[in-house]
Amino acid sequence: MSVWCNGAFVDHLTLDLAERGLMLGDGIFETIAVREGRAIWLDAHLARMARTADALGLAFDEHKLRGALFSVLIKSAAPSEVLRITLTRGPTGRGFAINGDKPTLMISLNPFDLSKLPASVRLATSTIRRNPSAPSSHFKTISYIDGIAAAREVAGRADDALLLNTEGHVACTTIANVFLLKDATLITPSDGQGILPGIARAVIMAGVAELGLSLELRPVQSAELATADAVFVTNSLRLATPVSSIDGKACGMRAIDDINAFLERDFS
Amino acid sequence: MSVWCNGAFVDHLTLDLAERGLMLGDGIFETIAVREGRAIWLDAHLARMARTADALGLAFDEHKLRGALFSVLIKSAAPSEVLRITLTRGPTGRGFAINGDKPTLMISLNPFDLSKLPASVRLATSTIRRNPSAPSSHFKTISYIDGIAAAREVAGRADDALLLNTEGHVACTTIANVFLLKDATLITPSDGQGILPGIARAVIMAGVAELGLSLELRPVQSAELATADAVFVTNSLRLATPVSSIDGKACGMRAIDDINAFLERDFS
Numbered sequence A, B: 001m002s003v004w005c006n007g008a009f010v011d012h013l014t015l016d017l018a019e020r021g022l023m024l025g026d027g028i029f030e031t032i033a034v035r036e037g038r039a040i041w042l043d044a045h046l047a048r049m050a051r052t053a054d055a056l057g058l059a060f061d062e063h064k065l066r067g068a069l070f071s072v073l074i075k076s077a078a079p080s081e082v083l084r085i086t087l088t089r090g091p092t093g094r095g096f097a098i099n100g101d102k103p104t105l106m107i108s109l110n111p112f113d114l115s116k117l118p119a120s121v122r123l124a125t126s127t128i129r130r131n132p133s134a135p136s137s138h139f140k141t142i143s144y145i146d147g148i149a150a151a152r153e154v155a156g157r158a159d160d161a162l163l164l165n166t167e168g169h170v171a172c173t174t175i176a177n178v179f180l181l182k183d184a185t186l187i188t189p190s191d192g193q194g195i196l197p198g199i200a201r202a203v204i205m206a207g208v209a210e211l212g213l214s215l216e217l218r219p220v221q222s223a224e225l226a227t228a229d230a231v232f233v234t235n236s237l238r239l240a241t242p243v244s245s246i247d248g249k250a251c252g253m254r255a256i257d258d259i260n261a262f263l264e265r266d267f268s
Helices: A020-024 A042-056 A062-073 A145-154 A199-206 A257-267 B020-024 B042-056 B062-073 B145-154 B199-206 B223-227 B257-267
Strands: A003-005 A008-010 A013-015 A027-035 A080-088 A104-111 A121-125 A160-164 A170-173 A177-182 A185-188 A214-217 A230-235 A239-246 B003-005 B008-010 B013-015 B027-035 B080-088 B104-111 B121-125 B160-164 B170-173 B177-182 B185-188 B214-217 B230-235 B239-246
Touching (some): A003 A062, A020 A080, A020 B020, A027 A042, A042 A062, A080 B020, A145 A160, A145 B042, A199 A230, A199 A239, B003 B062, B020 B080, B042 B080, B042 B199, B062 B080, B145 B160, B170 B177, B177 B199, B177 B223, B199 B257, B239 B257
Parallel strands (some): A121 A160, B121 B160, B121 B239, B185 B214
Antiparallel strands (some): A003 A008, A013 B013, A027 A080, A177 A185, B003 B008, B003 B104, B177 B185, B177 B230
16 A cells, blocks of 8 residues: 655655654644545544644645645545544754754555444553643644553553543543543543544534533543443544443443434535 | 664665554654764663663564664764664554564664753743653653653743653653752652653762762652752763753752763763
């Protein structure tokens, strides 16, 4: 599978020796669901990427990016695919010099097998906490080592790690936002809790009224997970997935089919 | 300047499209001072790298690395240089699959101009905190975006960011450990405070008796910085550098020449 990199399709990445994405995790990314060649929630993903680039001082040219996306998506070859956009600060000198006037832009499109998605996931609480003050917590950056380490920590006993924040409140998993369903209320950790503001999460938040639910955006105590009617996790590729257990204790399993049906409307 | 990468000297990095160092900051590094072709504190750096690789599940072959270092260091071309070793998990499939049996090893050697080192540095406190629970805080990983963002936050008003931890105690800067000198006592944040255990820091800690000082390894309150006789920062390249001011307030400026003289003994 080839990748579009800085203007051309390539079979290998040829990078400058001082590429900061590789040397210092100095870059950002988006992963986007693609159906029949159409990128789902593209505007929302690009808006988040623009905000992130601005906050971190990365050059972001949306017009150029959209042109590149067109040349990638036209090669779509499967009904379900995943698009990944990676933007780094590019090559600079040693040290933390903050300017990079030659950003590296990479775009990949790969098949995404929907039949392999889990019907539910088991979570286990990681000892690694999310840090609400850290850009790596609230932006989608390629500095992902803490999430990788958390996933490794729970591998074998769970499918993903539940991450609390440094204050002990529920934050997210290594790849998804967390929601609790309790009676007619949907509860999810608020933006200041060390979470990435997910796109699927935003779509659900905007749709609560239509779903006949009310929304609580606030700090969430981990004890609340045990008494919820359902706990589920969301991301742009997997949509909403029920959590079957946390640290070996079964979760409430009220069906969330209506929430997935609501999300999937944008996919057809 | 060429780089040694996976067995050969190259002018550009040619990487697999799924290289995890680039896609997920999934790698570690060391920066090592080199004088007249000799890597200073090499054993300590490699021991730290081995511990880090083990903790993060990265394949680390010290024998092979030492062979590669020999072929790089023999090309030494300046009296003062900086050696950087970067090890990533290499290419894997999508997602957080945790095994990588083809790690990417890169080694660079570049001139390091000692005449440009600052005589002292001004610090400013960042709003970004160090997270004691995070591998990115206590290991030297390439997931460096939080440090980059902190350096950007204070650029223009300071030379480096002072990072407190999520409990509000003094941790470190984006590139250095922090020490306080108070009467005959040297004080530095202990290992659980969200700091990278620096090599220069360890050398100083091991030398306190010889320096006629006692050592306190403990949580450090930020108020203590104002009453110290001297505050200084350390790393393997710059050794000990006095801090002249923090958030615009002048620091105690008792000389630390004896500490640098002690460190420099290993450089001659």
